[in-house]
Every structure is written in structure tokens, then in C-alpha cells.
Amino acid sequence: QVRLVESGGGSVQAGGSLRLSCTSSGSLTSYYCMAWFRQAPGKEREGVAGFNSNSGETYYADSVRGRFTISEDNAKNTVSLQMNSLKPEDTAMYYCAAESSGNCYMRYLGATFGYWGRGTQVTVSS
Numbered sequence: 001q002v003r004l005v006e007s008g009g010g011s012v013q014a015g016g017s018l019r020l021s022c023t024s025s026g027s028l029t030s031y032y033c034m035a036w037f038r039q040a041p042g043k044e045r046e047g048v049a050g051f052n053s054n055s056g057e058t059y060y061a062d063s064v065r066g067r068f069t070i071s072e073d074n075a076k077n078t079v080s081l082q083m084n085s086l087k088p089e090d091t092a093m094y095y096c097a098a099e100s101s102g103n104c105y106m107r108y109l110g111a112t113f114g115y116w117g118r119g120t121q122v123t124v125s126s
Contacts, residue, residue: 001026001115002024002025002026002028002031002098002115003024003025003026003115004022004023004024004025004096004097004098004115004116004117005022005023005024005025005117005118006020006021006022006094006095006096006117006118006119006120007020007021007023007120008020008021008120009094009120009121009122010121010122010123011123011124011125012086012122012123012124012125013124013125013126014086014087014088014124014125014126015085015086016086016124017082017083017084017085017086018083018086018122019080019081019082019083020036020080020081020083020094020096020120020122021078021079021080021081022034022036022078022079022080022081022096022117023076023077023078024077024078024098026077027074027077028072028074028077028078028079028098029074030100031098031099031100031115032052032053032054032099032100032104033050033051033052033053033098033099033100033102033104033107033108033113034050034051034053034070034072034079034096034097034098034099035047035048035049035050035051035059035070035096035097035098035107035108035113036048036049036050036070036079036081036094036095036096036097037094037095037096037097037111038090038092038093038094038095038122039092039093039095039119040091040092040093043092045095045111046061047059047061047108047109047111048060048061048064048068048081048094049061049064049068049069049070049081050070050104050105050107050108051070051071051072051079052104052105053072053074054104055104057104057105058070059105059108063089064083064090067083067084067085067086068081068082068083068084069081069082070082079096079098081094081096083122086122086124087124088124088125088126089124090122090124091122091123091124092121092122093119093120093121093122094119094120094121094122095116095117095118095119096116096117097111097113097115097116097117098113098114098115099112099113099114099115100114
């Protein structure tokens with residue numbers, strides 16, 4: 001079992017950047033499907049970015065494509081989300097998730113992951 005801890009959130013002005021990190025208590029090698037989700041107050045949780053380390057595929061929400069980049073560092077047991085050109089509508093609690101089985105893309109679309117972190121807050125002011 002893996003325990004995920006997010007960090008790197010904070011407050012930034014529109015146009016700024018943040019880098020979120022998701023660190024696991026153990027090796028992420030078995031968890032080939034990793035993703036970042038976010039949830040703003042009063043809204044449903046939505047997928048932001050996903051990564052299948054077996055195939056190298058990445059998935060991005062249309063609203064963040066070209067601005068956000070998901071990456072994995074197996075040596076550090078870390079999955080990162082680089083967020084550039086931030087907008088006020090990016091304000092949300094951001095969660096990372098991991099899974100070791102199943103179709104990664106379908107899991108990303110359905111947010112059906114077995115392991116979740118507790119989240120890190122991102123606030124973007126205009």
C-alpha cells in the first residue's frame with residue numbers, strides 16, 4: 001500500500017507558476033497510473049492530468065493543456081505537476097492519485113483510483 005502526500009501549493013497571482021509534488025511513502029514503481037485531480041468549492045472533482053508510466057501516455061484536461069505538465073521521478077518516488085500561466089479559475093484543492101491495475105485512461109476519466117493524497121490548496125488571484 002502506498003501513502004501519498006502532496007506539497008507545493010500556495011497563493012500566486014494570475015500568470016504565475018507553481019510546481020506541485022506528490023511523494024509516496026514507498027516505491028511508485030508498481031503504480032503505473034498516476035494522476036492529478038482538483039476540486040473547487042461547490043464543484044465536482046475533475047481530472048487535471050494523468051500519466052501512464054507503462055506506455056508513456058499523458059492525459060490533460062482541455063482547460064490546462066499547454067500550461068500544465070505531469071512528470072514522474074521514480075528515483076524520488078515523486079510525481080510532479082508543473083503549472084504555468086495560472087488563472088484564477090485554476091484555484092482549487094489539488095489531489096494526486098495512484099493505481100496499480102486497470103485501464104489507466106478509464107481510471108483517469110472516472111476518477112477511479114484506489115489511493116489518494118489529502119490535497120494541497122492552490123489559490124490564484126487576479
